[in-house]
Amino acid sequence: MAAVPQKDRVAKSARTRGECRRKELRLRVSPGTRQALAALMEWSGITEQSEAMTLMIHHLHALGSAKCLPLLNPPRHEIEISENVAREFRNKSLLALQKDPGDEIIEPSS
Numbered sequence: 001m002a003a004v005p006q007k008d009r010v011a012k013s014a015r016t017r018g019e020c021r022r023k024e025l026r027l028r029v030s031p032g033t034r035q036a037l038a039a040l041m042e043w044s045g046i047t048e049q050s051e052a053m054t055l056m057i058h059h060l061h062a063l064g065s066a067k068c069l070p071l072l073n074p075p076r077h078e079i080e081i082s083e084n085v086a087r088e089f090r091n092k093s094l095l096a097l098q099k100d101p102g103d104e105i106i107e108p109s110s
Helices: 006-020 031-044 047-063 065-072 081-099
Strands: none
Touching: 031 047, 047 065
């Protein structure tokens, strides 16, 4: 069987995408996300990234909103300032005010 020219393959692929209403999704990820996807693919024996992503989306959707929401909530970092850092910040702020006075807040007398 003769090889199909690339031009014909591209045209057929475009027709198929149009008929199935397929859209291309592009995703730029950090190395950590890429590594996590690679591990998931390895664990499941999936070799195509698009197949892994499609399966994850469909499986999450099948869980329903109540069960998938905890998986889709991004972790939030809590910032706690230690006493040492707060004290150091205060001391340096006071030192800066001593060097360049005029930025102090003067409370109005009542």
